[in-house]
Amino acid sequence: MSIKCAIHLRIPDAVHQHGEPAASLSQLISALRIPPSKTHAFRCMMRVLSTRSTGFFSVQQEEEGEELCYSLTPASRLLLRHAPLNQASLPLLHFHPAVRDYCSVLDTWLLEENDKRTAFEVVNGASFWDYLAGSSGPARELKGLFYDAMALVVPTVGGRESLLFRGVRSFVDVAGGTGIVAAAVAGAFPEMKCVVLDLPHVVEGLPAAGGHPGNLEFVGGDMFRSVPSADAVLLKSILHNWDDESCVKILKCCKAAVSGDGDEVIDMVMSEVGSDDDDLSREIQLCFDLMMATLLNGKERNEMEWKGLFEEAGFSNYKIVGKIGPRSIIEVYP
Numbered sequence: 001m002s003i004k005c006a007i008h009l010r011i012p013d014a015v016h017q018h019g020e021p022a023a024s025l026s027q028l029i030s031a032l033r034i035p036p037s038k039t040h041a042f043r044c045m046m047r048v049l050s051t052r053s054t055g056f057f058s059v060q061q062e063e064e065g066e067e068l069c070y071s072l073t074p075a076s077r078l079l080l081r082h083a084p085l086n087q088a089s090l091p092l093l094h095f096h097p098a099v100r101d102y103c104s105v106l107d108t109w110l111l112e113e114n115d116k117r118t119a120f121e122v123v124n125g126a127s128f129w130d131y132l133a134g135s136s137g138p139a140r141e142l143k144g145l146f147y148d149a150m151a152l153v154v155p156t157v158g159g160r161e162s163l164l165f166r167g168v169r170s171f172v173d174v175a176g177g178t179g180i181v182a183a184a185v186a187g188a189f190p191e192m193k194c195v196v197l198d199l200p201h202v203v204e205g206l207p208a209a210g211g212h213p214g215n216l217e218f219v220g221g222d223m224f225r226s227v228p229s230a231d232a233v234l235l236k237s238i239l240h241n242w243d244d245e246s247c248v249k250i251l252k253c254c255k256a257a258v259s260g261d262g263d264e265v266i267d268m269v270m271s272e273v274g275s276d277d278d279d280l281s282r283e284i285q286l287c288f289d290l291m292m293a294t295l296l297n298g299k300e301r302n303e304m305e306w307k308g309l310f311e312e313a314g315f316s317n318y319k320i321v322g323k324i325g326p327r328s329i330i331e332v333y334p
């Protein structure tokens, strides 16, 4: 809650604008117009945001008895309004009422035996994807935050030097959202025909929004029914949203669509306890696994589980060709 508050009040920007030396508490109180009746609470919040484990500000005290002064840390730099890698959408997404409310009923949801709905659906009356299609203010706000947050996970798959797209003349980003990854690929490979397939309400109006390379096309559709034909397809952060049966359906549609080398899957491969993955990657994988199990009917999978899905969908082989933090790149061959 303190992070959400810091983002909304733009505390990192106030510290940044103050410049060197670090901003004192009273300078921040004055810049942010905190009334006298709330200065104690503001001080408490700044202290919480400055502990070693929270790490949003570092604190200095020039001399004993003098005021504490605050400066930015790598974490709070990511919350600066104009930071190129601004990450503010992620905490705001998780504090959106529809998300916050479903997270607060997990105890009763876990005990409900005869209800196959996700915790998100129980609380919000619609699946996550149907909710995002809604036209209410909160739905539009969540949709904006969600696609902004997804844009933070744009792995470096799109560069000209990327081996993933060698010899590929056409590719489809299946459920490619608002096309951030596909636009990077299309820009790096102007000779390649690139298509983003996603639900109609997601891609509606996107080509006309401008700023997209000419070789990028948006198609509204349903990946469970059909995927446009191409040399290769990409599935990034998709299969972890779905149960095994749905994944096999999606993969079969992808297999029917590809005429070239095959599919690229970018998702997490759950590491085993004691593996080479660092603790943070493992912790992120575990949190995503829980989020997928409660927000959607999805899950994170270990290598054997991935292998089982690819085999059941009729693919001949697969190879884990790279890692990006907690995520892996898996090539899957027809």
Ligand SMILES: C[S@@+](CC[C@H](N)C(=O)[O-])C[C@H]1O[C@@H](n2cnc3c(N)ncnc32)[C@H](O)[C@@H]1O
Pocket: 129, 150, 151, 174, 175, 176, 177, 178, 197, 198, 199, 202, 221, 222, 223, 224, 235, 236, 237, 238, 241
């Ligand atoms: C987690 S997002 C990933 C978006 C994108 N691949 C990325 O990594 O930024 C999942 C996407 O699946 C899309 N989706 C859900 N159901 C779909 C369906 N039946 N057909 C096509 N896209 C679908 C959603 O609209 C959403 O954009």
Ligand SMILES: O=c1cc(-c2ccc(O)cc2)oc2c(O)c(O)ccc12
Pocket: 090, 093, 149, 150, 152, 153, 237, 238, 240, 241
């Ligand atoms: O609700 C989310 C949030 C994310 C997410 C996590 C970390 C980031 O740095 C950015 C975005 O990812 C999601 C995702 O991959 C998904 O399939 C569903 C929901 C979410």
